[in-house]
Amino acid sequence: IAEQFSTTLQAVDHEFGIFFQRLFNGGEARLRTSVDPEEAGIDIVARPPGKRIGSLTQLSGGERALTAVALLLAILRVRPAPFCVLDEVDAALDERNVGRFTEALRELTDRTQFIVITHNRGTIEAADTMYGVSMDEGGVSKVISMKLSEARRAAGA
Amino acid sequence: IAEQFSTTLQAVDHEFGIFFQRLFNGGEARLRTSVDPEEAGIDIVARPPGKRIGSLTQLSGGERALTAVALLLAILRVRPAPFCVLDEVDAALDERNVGRFTEALRELTDRTQFIVITHNRGTIEAADTMYGVSMDEGGVSKVISMKLSEARRAAGA
Amino acid sequence: AVLRTATIVGFKSFMNKTTIEFAPGITAIIGPNGSGKSVLGESIRWVLAETNPRHLRAKKSEELIFGGSETRRSLGMAEVVLHVDNSSQRLPIDFTEVEIGRRIYRDGASEYLVNGARVRLRDMEELLAGANLADNPFTFIGQGLVDQVLALRPSDRRLVIEEAA
Amino acid sequence: AVLRTATIVGFKSFMNKTTIEFAPGITAIIGPNGSGKSVLGESIRWVLAETNPRHLRAKKSEELIFGGSETRRSLGMAEVVLHVDNSSQRLPIDFTEVEIGRRIYRDGASEYLVNGARVRLRDMEELLAGANLADNPFTFIGQGLVDQVLALRPSDRRLVIEEAA
Numbered sequence: 222i223a224e225q226f227s228t229t230l231q232a233v234d235h236e237f238g239i240f241f242q243r244l245f246n247g248g249e250a251r252l253r254t255s256v257d258p259e260e261a262g263i264d265i266v267a268r269p270p271g272k273r274i275g276s277l278t279q280l281s282g283g284e285r286a287l288t289a290v291a292l293l294l295a296i297l298r299v300r301p302a303p304f305c306v307l308d309e310v311d312a313a314l315d316e317r318n319v320g321r322f323t324e325a326l327r328e329l330t331d332r333t334q335f336i337v338i339t340h341n342r343g344t345i346e347a348a349d350t351m352y353g354v355s356m357d358e359g360g361v362s363k364v365i366s367m368k369l370s371e372a373r374r375a376a377g378a
Numbered sequence: 379i380a381e382q383f384s385t386t387l388q389a390v391d392h393e394f395g396i397f398f399q400r401l402f403n404g405g406e407a408r409l410r411t412s413v414d415p416e417e418a419g420i421d422i423v424a425r426p427p428g429k430r431i432g433s434l435t436q437l438s439g440g441e442r443a444l445t446a447v448a449l450l451l452a453i454l455r456v457r458p459a460p461f462c463v464l465d466e467v468d469a470a471l472d473e474r475n476v477g478r479f480t481e482a483l484r485e486l487t488d489r490t491q492f493i494v495i496t497h498n499r500g501t502i503e504a505a506d507t508m509y510g511v512s513m514d515e516g517g518v519s520k521v522i523s524m525k526l527s528e529a530r531r532a533a534g535a
Numbered sequence: 536a537v538l539r540t541a542t543i544v545g546f547k548s549f550m551n552k553t554t555i556e557f558a559p560g561i562t563a564i565i566g567p568n569g570s571g572k573s574v575l576g577e578s579i580r581w582v583l584a585e586t587n588p589r590h591l592r593a594k595k596s597e598e599l600i601f602g603g604s605e606t607r608r609s610l611g612m613a614e615v616v617l618h619v620d621n622s623s624q625r626l627p628i629d630f631t632e633v634e635i636g637r638r639i640y641r642d643g644a645s646e647y648l649v650n651g652a653r654v655r656l657r658d659m660e661e662l663l664a665g666a667n668l669a670d671n672p673f674t675f676i677g678q679g680l681v682d683q684v685l686a687l688r689p690s691d692r693r694l695v696i697e698e699a700a
Numbered sequence: 701a702v703l704r705t706a707t708i709v710g711f712k713s714f715m716n717k718t719t720i721e722f723a724p725g726i727t728a729i730i731g732p733n734g735s736g737k738s739v740l741g742e743s744i745r746w747v748l749a750e751t752n753p754r755h756l757r758a759k760k761s762e763e764l765i766f767g768g769s770e771t772r773r774s775l776g777m778a779e780v781v782l783h784v785d786n787s788s789q790r791l792p793i794d795f796t797e798v799e800i801g802r803r804i805y806r807d808g809a810s811e812y813l814v815n816g817a818r819v820r821l822r823d824m825e826e827l828l829a830g831a832n833l834a835d836n837p838f839t840f841i842g843q844g845l846v847d848q849v850l851a852l853r854p855s856d857r858r859l860v861i862e863e864a865a
């Protein structure tokens with residue numbers, strides 16, 4: 222990794238590689254300075270396990286989502302935010318990857334509260350608390366706090 | 379609707395309104411000529427039931443997806459294509475809307491074969507045939523034809 | 536700063552006063568399409584001094600106030616108050632409990648409040664910056680943003696991560 | 701034209717010859733992330749004379765051929781053949797069964813085939829146009845496209861729908 226990278230970026234690169242391998246159960250990923258000398262920048266290199274290196278555009282929808290999650294979590298590890306709102310970032314993930322995603326979130330909960338908007342049963346399973354949002358016929362939203370067990374029964378989980 | 383609209387567009391507008399009301403169980407939607415006189419074009423106006431008219435950007439993620447589906451199906455009704463491949467267009471839909479989506483697809487199956495790539499159990503439930511795709515450790519894809527009943531058991535549906 | 540509660544009234548679809556309590560760990564927000572889940576997330580983003588209405592799916596701030604429906608009339612004000620536990624002193628202010636509030640009125644007038652007292656936008660941003668909450672591109676992640684992180688022009692991406700530095 | 705079968709070999713991740721049979725109605729394609737579901741859809745799009753590699757997540761056509769993996773070597777050719785029931789005569793050709801094929805080689809050479817005979821791209825497009833299959837923006841809908849339909853500049857949208865006319 223180029224010396225142009227600040228200490229922060231080097232730390233993020235390191236964590237990115239680790240989170241990627243955990244979320245993909247193998248493979249490798251890193252940041253590197255952009256090839257373009259004019260535009261100082263960062264490229265992402267990601268290789269899921271068993272596959273050859275390609276560009277990001279060749280990754281599948283779920284692989285792109287998971288790679289972005291790995292990078293986000295790396296940044297949150299290096300520069301924790303007190304909380305993070307994730308709005309349906311799990312939409313493209315299959316069941317097994319949702320499990321890896323929520324386990325990775327769990328690793329950061331000592332420093333960060335996660336508020337996860339989701340339709341996914343696996344994500345709901347992994348949550349500590351749950352809120353249900355509904356809208357009445359008058360176009361007004363309201364919130365119901367659901368005990369986790371009854372929420373899981375409602376989600377058919 | 380403006381006379382500038384060709385017969386085709388008028389037919390699509392008509393079907394769009396109908397499909398929208400079925401997918402949203404109410405509300406209204408239509409096409410109209412763009413307000414901008416320079417740029418001849420089409421605007422989409424959509425109002426889910428109980429809500430006031432707003433711009434498309436104010437619709438929720440699932441409402442936008444469902445509105446786009448209504449327009450797509452209207453076009454397929456007026457100009458049938460022999461088949462249509464839908465790649466995870468149901469990702470943002472809640473359980474009830476997935477049901478309405480698949481029922482609407484069913485209406486067009488007399489003229490169009492649908493190939494639906496999905497992670498969603500409701501969509502899988504509604505399918506007539508199913509294929510499972512998997513990748514071996516060598517990065518090679520293969521396809522398994524799954525009898526629908528065993529596929530549903532595997533999906534835990 | 537640990538999120539304790541959010542109280543929302545008049546913000547977009549939350550016409551009625553709504554309070555939600557946050558717990559440590561992972562909180563899931565579920566519900567049907569169009570029910571208001573993303574609006575809930577936007578209300579928190581807004582009270583944390585989000586200045587760009589387009590990040591909140593609005594063309595102008597006025598659209599953030601409950602605009603009425605087929606059967607309800609619109610309101611004149613939107614307010615969100617966030618109650619935060621500051622015992623870790625992540626917020627550079629000498630209180631262990633901090634209430635961060637924001638209001639907006641139809642005429643465009645807007646207020647920022649800390650523990651009930653009005654402050655300038657600049658003070659609010661300074662306060663939040665201390666806890667890495669001001670203008671932090673990684674606090675609110677939507678479906679578009681997952682791709683956005685990967686698709687950023689490399690020059691943006693460097694800025695984005697350096698911003699975290 | 702009713703889709704009967706698709707036979708794929710060497711196209712992207714489908715290194716080995718794969719045949720799938722389509723039935724009437726709704727066919728669901730399921731599987732883990734990265735397994736090849738979208739590639740399956742792309743193979744059909746490609747054999748139907750898709751000329752823009754960017755619609756197939758490739759910068760150049762060569763990337764459409766199986767490029768090898770950690771443990772497999774790359775191949776030199778990709779081929780997709782679609783077997784279509786033409787008893788409705790939607791395809792303007794005097795056969796009730798039609799095989800539409802396409803091949804591409806690493807050196808860039810490419811072939812279009814109808815019932816095994818080579819044809820020019822133009823003939824292929826004319827044939828497919830008859831069944832509303834040539835360059836039809838509504839035959840392949842991806843997750844981005846759902847938004848794309850709504851987000852098109854109104855002027856594009858009119859063209860897009862007129863194209864269907």
Ligand SMILES: Nc1ncnc2c1ncn2[C@@H]1O[C@H](COP(=O)(O)OP(=O)(O)OP(=O)(O)O)[C@@H](O)[C@H]1O
Pocket residue numbers: 354360426429432436437438439440441470546547548566567568569570571572573574575598599600601602603
């Ligand atoms: N100013 C406003 N006044 C009243 N209602 C509003 C206002 N702005 C937005 N809304 C309504 O709030 C709803 C938006 O909800 P939101 O985007 O939070 O849905 P969601 O629960 O995230 O759904 P999805 O699962 O589809 O993403 C829309 O139906 C919109 O009509």
Ligand SMILES: Nc1ncnc2c1ncn2[C@@H]1O[C@H](COP(=O)(O)OP(=O)(O)OP(=O)(O)O)[C@@H](O)[C@H]1O
Pocket residue numbers: 269272275279280281282283284313511517711712713731732733734735736737738739740763764765766767768
């Ligand atoms: N030319 C090629 N040679 C070999 N493998 C390739 C080639 N092009 C793409 N691939 C691989 O095929 C896989 C793409 O699969 P695809 O996009 O179809 O996944 P998917 O089943 O749709 O997954 P998701 O559910 O995440 O959308 C990628 O992992 C990619 O590495």
Ligand SMILES: [Mg+2]
Pocket residue numbers: 308438439440572573574
């Ligand atoms: Mg939403």
Ligand SMILES: [Mg+2]
Pocket residue numbers: 281282283465737738739
């Ligand atoms: Mg895919």
